[in-house]
Every structure is written in structure tokens, then in C-alpha cells.
Amino acid sequence: MTEMLSYDFMQRALLAAVLVGITAPAVGIYLVQRRQALMGDGMGHVAMTGVGLGFIFQTSPVWMAVLVCVLGAVTMELVRSRGNQRGDIALAMLFYGGMACGKLLVSMSAQAGAGSLESYLWGSILTVAPADLATIAVLGAVVIAVTVGLRRQLFAICQDEDFARVTGVPVRTLNLLLAVMAAVTVTVAMRVVGLLLVSALMVVPVVAAQQLTRSFAATQAASIALGVVVALAGVTGSYQLNVPSGPAIVLLAIAVFAVFSAIAAPLARRRHRRRDDAGQGPQVCDVRLPGQDPGKSSSDATTPERRAGLAQ
């Protein structure tokens, strides 16, 4: 362990992992809340065009990817907010176009060679340069400031956009801000887990955490903690076992999700039993109706689908 920490490149890798472990779930939770879990995936595809442009113009692929990804995210947000019926088709075009364009540009560039695009697709955390780390730190700080600082506002627009508008929240501005933050996160995480697995780090810690939580605040805190733990453990594991870091982090996160889902049901049962013990209603139905399967009735079983007001 101490041997690992003595290398400069490992120190930078672990620092980058911590930053990405915090930012990716911090943004991802809002995408999951709005049931847009795969949005990060689409942005990862679009970012490939940015990487390609960086190769062509011999500039930093990270900054080019930020630029292209922000433009892509704003386009996606505009398509979404207009509620266009063919919005999903427009998004599909954007995703595939972004990926195809990226590969084409890279192959045309002078640096084209085996593995040049590879390091962006799957991440190469061990080659994070000091300048990269500074970029990741600055962008990560902005993302954290926005997603945690505007938590109540972003929660409101992702929970119920129409209602948020009536509270006077600038819905359109915040939607665009969230899209830009997601785009920035994708490019920040690009070096750590790679464009193809970026979305996993935005989504999996959130869905793993919410197996055990009931409130948004707890889910956000737990998913960020989980993101940091799996990112650090993934990088450490990849160093010890000599495997790529991106896939290690993602598989670890999925393993945590599996464990949390398995213990979620017994935990929920225990929670309900505690509440019943506190005197909230009988354990079992004590009213038996003729010809009715006991245990299937409930005092308040109205579902959104059932219109009790019209019941005969």
C-alpha cells in the first residue's frame, strides 16, 4: 500500500478518482430522478467528437470534449424541454453521429495510431498528468458547488417541472445549467473510467444507494460516499491486480448494487415491523369477509389507477 502511494502517478490517479467519485453521482442523481439515467451515456458518445477535434487541431482533447459535450447537452436539453414527439430520434442521431464523427476525426488526424482513441474510450487514469489533474479539480469544484449548492432548486425541477415553474424558479436556466454540469462531469470522468463507462459512475452509485435510503438528501450523501469508495477501491485494485481501472471501478459499483438490493428487502421489512410495533395498525387483517382470501385486504389500497371517486 505504502509502495503504491510513493508513486507520483498513483497519487494523481487516486486524487482524480476521488474527484470523479464525488462529481459523477452528485450530477447523476438528478438524471436518475428525472428518469434520464442513460443521458450520460449519450453525452459520452457526443464527447468522442470533441476528442477527435482535439486530435485534429492538436489541442487538448479534454477541453475540446468539454466544448462539444456542452453543445451536445444544450441541444439535448432543448429537444427534451420542447417535448417533441420525435425527440428520441433526434437524440439517437446525436449519439450515433457523435460517436461516428469522433472515430472518423481521430483516424484522419496525424496522431492516429493504435490505442490513441482507446485511452479515452476506456480511461487511462495512470497517465493523468499534473495539468489534467488541475483541470479535473477546477471543473469538479464547479460541478460540486452547483449540484450541492442548488440542491433544493434542482430537486424541485427534476421532481415536478410544472410545479417548480409556479414557485418562480427559473426552470429553463436551471435545466440548461444541469445539462452543462452533466456534460462537464462526463469529460472530467473521461480520463478515469472512459467515455463508454462514464454513465455507469453517474448512475450505479445512485441506484445502489437508493436501495437503502428513503430521502433524497440521504441518497445524495450516500451515493457520493459510495462513488468515492468504489473509485478509490477500483484504482487500488487495478494497481494490485494489473487490470484497467475503469472496468474495475464499474464492476465494483455493480457488485455493491447487487449486495444492497439483496439486503434492501429484509431491511424494509424490519423497518415496517418496528412501525407496526409502535402501534400503527394491526399486524394482520382482523376482518374476515365471506369468500375472501384473508390477508389480501387493506384499509387504504387506492392506487393512482383506481378512481375511488367513481367507485360504485
Add this chain to the structure above:
Amino acid sequence: MTHPIPPAVRLRDAVASRGGRPVLRGVDLTVRPGEVVALLGANGSGKSTTVKAVIGSVPLEQGTLELFGTPYGSFRAWHRIGYVPQRTTAASGVPATVREVVSTGRLAQHRLLPFRRRDRAAVDGALAAVGMLDRAGDGVADLSGGQQQRVLIARALVGTPDLLIMDEPMAGVDAASQQVLADTLRAEVGRGASVLLVLHELGPLEPLIDRAVVLRDGCVAHDGPPVPNTGLHALPGHDHVHPHADLTPPRLLA
């Protein structure tokens, strides 16, 4: 009455379409201070679109909208409006507690400032008003349909609005929650709030309603006291006016 003179809502000659299809074709709607107005009509008559035009989520192609005497474009006093959308579910992709959902109703008050003690007290008060204070820490996804509706009503009440806009608040709501809703609405009216209600039927809220506006094909077909005539009998829920042997009258709760 501490209300200013201008009406809470003045919608004039509103024309709007959704997905290229004209839905409102010149709707006039006024809600005066302290008045309870029911917006009635068959499915597809433009009730929900009218409400969405009033809150600004469906843009007007023609016509004017004034809220509390201010043209919509320069209206900023959103804290005066409480909105209960037509509910599908109060839950989203991430768990949230009842308290967290209701707290979003205070955004117009605390804005970018932290949530303070008086905001917390307002949330407690609104939850108590709909009888959900004991469930404040529970996840909204664990609630029944009627309880979720009560949470959404608490979210609208938490800013003590001068105008309450509710889109089909009685749809899919169990009897206990309908009773809570009618009581809450009566208290709000007693406080002096104006109310705009979209209803599929007058039902148990009928005694509270001052005026009914009936829409048909995007036009106002009736605007006056909620006397059950002028085409209202064509709507469901008026079986107590036209009793038929095969229809059981709805339970009257008010």
C-alpha cells in the same frame, strides 16, 4: 378582506394549441378575489390546457393573461400562487420523503437562502392541515394515491397562497382523502383565498363553488352559478339531478 381589487386571474380570448392541434379557441376566464371557480367540461374540452395556460406552462398564441392585475410577462409574485398539478404520481426516480416534496413549495419564499425555522414550521403546518404530519419522514412512493394527493396539496398550501389552482384534485382519491381535501379547501376559502378548480364532476365540493365555467371544444359554453343546467347534465356526476335507477348517487362528503 385584505385583497387588492384586481382579479386573481384574468384570461382573455386565450388561444393555444398542443402538438399543432388547437385546444383553446378564445377562452375567457376570470377568478375574482375570494371566489371559488370550478372549470368543468368533458375530456379534451381544454380544462387542463386552460390551467396550464394560467400558470404559463402552455404559451398563449393569442389573448392576454393577467395575474393579480399584472401582465404575465412581468408577473413575479409567484409566492401568491399555490398549484396542485393533475397527479400521476408524487414519486420520481430517486426516493424522496414527504417533507422533502412539501418543502419545494417554500422555494418562492426562501429562494437561494437556506431553509429556515419558519420554512420548517410552514411545512409542518401544511402537513398537519392535510393530516399527513405523522408520515413526514416516509417516502412518497410508499403512500397510497389519495395520500400522495394530500402531499401535493400540502406542497401548494405551504406558501399560504392567495390563489390556489388545482387540476382534478379528486381524481383517484380515496374517500378519507376526499374528506380531508374538502375540509382543507373550506379552510382556505375561509382564510380568503381564491380557488380555481378543474373538476370532472362537481361532486362533494359543490357547496363550496361560487361559479362554474364549462368548456366545450376549447370554448366557454357556460359561465355562471353552478346550477345544474345549461348542458351540465351531460357531464358525469350529475346523477343526483337526473336520477336513473341504475346509477348510485356519489357519496356526499361536504
